[in-house]
Amino acid sequence: MAYVPLADQDHEMEMHHPHSFVEKYVWSQDHKVIAIQYGGLAVFTGIVGLVLSLLFRMQLGFPDTATFIDPNFYYQAVTMHGMIMVVYLLTALFLGGFGNYMIPLMCGARDMVFPFLNMLSVWVFLLSVIILMASFFVSGGPTGGGWTLYPPQTNLAGTPGHDMGIVLMLISLAVFIVAATMGGLNYVVTVLQYRCRGLTMMRLPLTVWGIFVATLLALFAFPALLVSAIMMLFDILLGTSFFMPAIIESGTPLDHNGGSPILFQHLFWFFGHPEVYIVALPAFGLVSDVLSVHARKNIFGYRMMVWAIIAIGGLSFIVWAHHMYVSGMHPYFGFFFATTTLIIAVPTALKVYNWILTLWEGDIRLNAPMYFAIGFIFTFIHGGITGLFLGNVVIDLPLSDSYFVVAHFHMVMGVSPVLVVFAAIYHWYPKISGRMFNEGMAKLHFWCTFLGTYAIYLPMHYLGFLGVPRRYYALGTTDFIPASAQDLNTAITVAALFVGASQLLFFVNVFWSLRYGPKADPNPWGAASLEWQTPDTPPVHGNWGKSLPTVYRWAYDYSVPGAAQDFIPQNTPEREEPTVDDQNLGSDKGA
Amino acid sequence: MSLFKNVTVKPWERKGVIGGLEPEGAFESPNEKVALSIFLVVASVVFSLFTVGYILRMELPDWRPLSEPGQLWFNTALLVVSSILFQWARNITKSDGEKTFALLFLEQVFLQYCLLWGNLSHGAACKARGTSWFQIQQTLFTIY
Numbered sequence: 001m002a003y004v005p006l007a008d009q010d011h012e013m014e015m016h017h018p019h020s021f022v023e024k025y026v027w028s029q030d031h032k033v034i035a036i037q038y039g040g041l042a043v044f045t046g047i048v049g050l051v052l053s054l055l056f057r058m059q060l061g062f063p064d065t066a067t068f069i070d071p072n073f074y075y076q077a078v079t080m081h082g083m084i085m086v087v088y089l090l091t092a093l094f095l096g097g098f099g100n101y102m103i104p105l106m107c108g109a110r111d112m113v114f115p116f117l118n119m120l121s122v123w124v125f126l127l128s129v130i131i132l133m134a135s136f137f138v139s140g141g142p143t144g145g146g147w148t149l150y151p152p153q154t155n156l157a158g159t160p161g162h163d164m165g166i167v168l169m170l171i172s173l174a175v176f177i178v179a180a181t182m183g184g185l186n187y188v189v190t191v192l193q194y195r196c197r198g199l200t201m202m203r204l205p206l207t208v209w210g211i212f213v214a215t216l217l218a219l220f221a222f223p224a225l226l227v228s229a230i231m232m233l234f235d236i237l238l239g240t241s242f243f244m245p246a247i248i249e250s251g252t253p254l255d256h257n258g259g260s261p262i263l264f265q266h267l268f269w270f271f272g273h274p275e276v277y278i279v280a281l282p283a284f285g286l287v288s289d290v291l292s293v294h295a296r297k298n299i300f301g302y303r304m305m306v307w308a309i310i311a312i313g314g315l316s317f318i319v320w321a322h323h324m325y326v327s328g329m330h331p332y333f334g335f336f337f338a339t340t341t342l343i344i345a346v347p348t349a350l351k352v353y354n355w356i357l358t359l360w361e362g363d364i365r366l367n368a369p370m371y372f373a374i375g376f377i378f379t380f381i382h383g384g385i386t387g388l389f390l391g392n393v394v395i396d397l398p399l400s401d402s403y404f405v406v407a408h409f410h411m412v413m414g415v416s417p418v419l420v421v422f423a424a425i426y427h428w429y430p431k432i433s434g435r436m437f438n439e440g441m442a443k444l445h446f447w448c449t450f451l452g453t454y455a456i457y458l459p460m461h462y463l464g465f466l467g468v469p470r471r472y473y474a475l476g477t478t479d480f481i482p483a484s485a486q487d488l489n490t491a492i493t494v495a496a497l498f499v500g501a502s503q504l505l506f507f508v509n510v511f512w513s514l515r516y517g518p519k520a521d522p523n524p525w526g527a528a529s530l531e532w533q534t535p536d537t538p539p540v541h542g543n544w545g546k547s548l549p550t551v552y553r554w555a556y557d558y559s560v561p562g563a564a565q566d567f568i569p570q571n572t573p574e575r576e577e578p579t580v581d582d583q584n585l586g587s588d589k590g591a
Numbered sequence: 592m593s594l595f596k597n598v599t600v601k602p603w604e605r606k607g608v609i610g611g612l613e614p615e616g617a618f619e620s621p622n623e624k625v626a627l628s629i630f631l632v633v634a635s636v637v638f639s640l641f642t643v644g645y646i647l648r649m650e651l652p653d654w655r656p657l658s659e660p661g662q663l664w665f666n667t668a669l670l671v672v673s674s675i676l677f678q679w680a681r682n683i684t685k686s687d688g689e690k691t692f693a694l695l696f697l698e699q700v701f702l703q704y705c706l707l708w709g710n711l712s713h714g715a716a717c718k719a720r721g722t723s724w725f726q727i728q729q730t731l732f733t734i735y
Contacts, residue, residue: 108614113622181633189626193616198608201617202600219629223637231644242648258653263644270640298603306598548614554602574606 017541029115030541031100032432037122038096038183045129046089052077054500061493063474063486071473072160075144078471079161080136082147083169086275087176088132090417092125094282095180095218098424099187099211101432105531106208108196108549108571110542112186121186124179128172135161135168143169146471148268151243151261155236157250167236170229177222187215196530198551202306203570205529205555206299209306210285213313214278221274221317228267235259262327269320276413277316281309283420284351287373289555290423291355293527294370295362296566298556300354308347315344325393326400334393341391345384352381363559363566365525368442372423375450376416383412386461401471404464407457415453422449422506429510430520431531434538437513441505448502455495459488528567529555666709673702 018024028034056077059069069077100118104111112118135142143161145154153159154166161169191204191212204212231242235256243264244256284305292299299305321329321337355377364370386408390396399405422445429437467480475481475489523532535545549571557568618625648654680695 114626181630185626185629188629189622192618193622193625195614195616197612197614198610199614200600200602200609201597202602203609219633220636223633224640226637227640227644231641242644246653258651260648260651263647267640267644302602303599310598550608552608553606556603 027119029111029119031104031112031115031118032539034118034122035097035100036432038100038125039093039098041122041126041129042089042092042097045084045132046093048133049081049084049089050500050503052081052084054497056081057493057496059473061490061496072141072144074473075146075471076142076160076165079144079147079149080132080142083173084132085414086147086279087173088129090279090413091180091218091275092176093421094279094417095187095211095215096122096125096183098207098282098286099183099215101428102207102531103187103190103211104194105534105539105543106205106529106555107191107194108199108530108544108551109190109194110544110548113190113194114186117182118186121179121182124175124182128176128179131168131172131175135165135172138164138168140165148265148272149232150268151232151235151259151264152245152247152256155232155244156247167233170233170236173229174226177226180218180222184215184219187211188219196548196551199530199570202303203551203554205285206288206302206305206309207282207285207529209309210281210283210288213309214281217274217281217313217316218278221271221278223271224267225271228264228271231267232264262324265324265327266321269323270317272323273320274313274316277312279413279417281313283376283417284309286424287376287420288351288355288358289527289529290369290373290420290427291358292556292558293427293525294365294367294373295359296365296526296558297358297362298554298558300357300360301350302554302556304350305354308350311347312344315340315347319344322391322396325396331393338391338393342388345388345391348384352377352384368437368439368446369423369427369525371443371446371450372419372426375446376419376423378450379411379419379453380416383408383410383416387412398467399464401469402464403460403468403470406470407460407464410460411453411457415457419449422446425510427525428531429513430524430537431522431534432538433514433517434520435513435517436520436524437517438509441509445502445505445509448505449499452495452499452502456492456499459492463488523569526565526567528553528557528569530570533569533571662709666706669702669706669709673698673706676702 018028018030024030025033028037055066055069056074058066059074100112103109140163141161143149143154143159143165145159145161145166149166149169155162191208195201195204228243231240234240235242235244239255241256241259243261244254244259245261246257247254288299288305319337319340321333322341325334325337359374386404390399390405390408426437426442429435463485466482466485468475468485475486520537522534522537525532530549530551531539533549534543550573551570552573553568553570555570557563557570559566560568616622616625620628676695676698683695
């Protein structure tokens, strides 16, 4: 087994120790600063995505009220909202934000294995965001072809942003993939090679397992997006015909011939479905840890949880075509992908059972992180079950491209991961900031978000059953859609505006508490995992003071019979564990 | 310990330090080598997908085969030979053969130059004949 050279060598710490403000906060190589940079940038981009969603919801809820929301802007807003939320917010936040902060601390390491590459990753991510945002200011505006960017529609003159908008989107995605690859190599190698003494893979918290497997998925799935982006750029800029078929645009035949739009769909979804789990697996890991800590119980079925994460990661590469049932694929092909889709539901359901069994008979502490974590279980079950509907070909065909699909994926990979993000931020806020947040405001934030999102997405399922198509600027009049559907759309928009506005509670709480929140205890929740055992709160550069921790147990020793406290930190040696008898003996002696 | 044994242990049963006195990584190799190995797999996935995409496109009925495959095979051979020389030069640096290293390095630089010239001249020839970028790009894809 290899010796990890950074371990306790003080001179290694000196090598990249920051000496100025710029080194500490701008060109920082400290994983914690990089995590906050990644997270801050992702959240900023997410706010842009959120505002765009509220704008196009205005058109749907109150048609033609806001005159600047014309059809072109509507499609651009829908497209940019989708891509921003999936890639630039959730992927970047879970892997770049939580991955950077949690991995070295939970592994008992001083930093990532390649700190310079880590710094480079966040700056390349910034570059990708700048390129993406630049598309709002070029001629024609950003692309409006839908977040899936399907050719040929995306590249034709009738689609907004068909000239520079789509080019900038594709370049931005390619640059993002470079950033994600640099970060991903760091996360994987750090987990494999940089764990402290005694920390075996099966002693890692599930947060690390989730991020680790999700990073592997990202490393192997993003190439499909990169390849499709580059080939599409060739089609647009060089006149190749990889994806562009022979087509007539406004009466004029284009130079393209024989390209395969279906090939693009295969490449896109070969990335697109693992992407769902790139977002979901870190969320699964984080929520497992939050539930276990606040239920004061070890996570139920730890080994099963690890196996489920690995199984989901593997299976996620063979389910992609369930997004393409209506593309005209061979029925046997659909049968295969429906089967694999149902199979992947097994390990996913197993995780849900284990979360519930973790809560079972636990000493549950209903504080704000726990609210969000339990809320996640509700929304994830809801979104998961509707996923079983859509995984079946015969049910998917009539529901495809309807609001049912929108409701499903927002519940399962929009609301659910976002609830986990909030649970995790509230849970680790005391460690990150050294301050406690306002509990009441956080709970109010939960109820507004949880109930508000249900008010948005439950009616959307019904709209989908009615046959209301997604992505339409205006519904018009049809025989099968009753006029009352518009009333429902109005109600959904009001709920969306309410949920959007209620996120201010979160930002006010986070920033207000940074300055005025009460000073946090180093381990306010009584958590056993390593990140809570740092000598300083918030952890300083190098994390562990003079020597790295040694791990003696797994990360879930809660409510251990006979132990004095209801948790035993991972770095507590077995012989030093105070027991109830020891304490009684001590008090007897004192008497 | 094998991967299977790793993920089948019951971590709640065993307490105390597992392993030696020093922290242990999963692999004996240096971290840089582990990272490079993973990166090479990722790069292989990228090029495999390019190849798959290209082959699928070739199978469509309107596929136009390359006009000058001979030139491209020659360019590909240049690339292979220069890569071998480059690796050879790298290996030489581990011994004392500085002169041999310099010679091999210069040879591979020359071959790379030839390769670049071959690509550009082929592209220019296609353009002069009015061949679209579609075919020129096919050319580059075949090489790399």
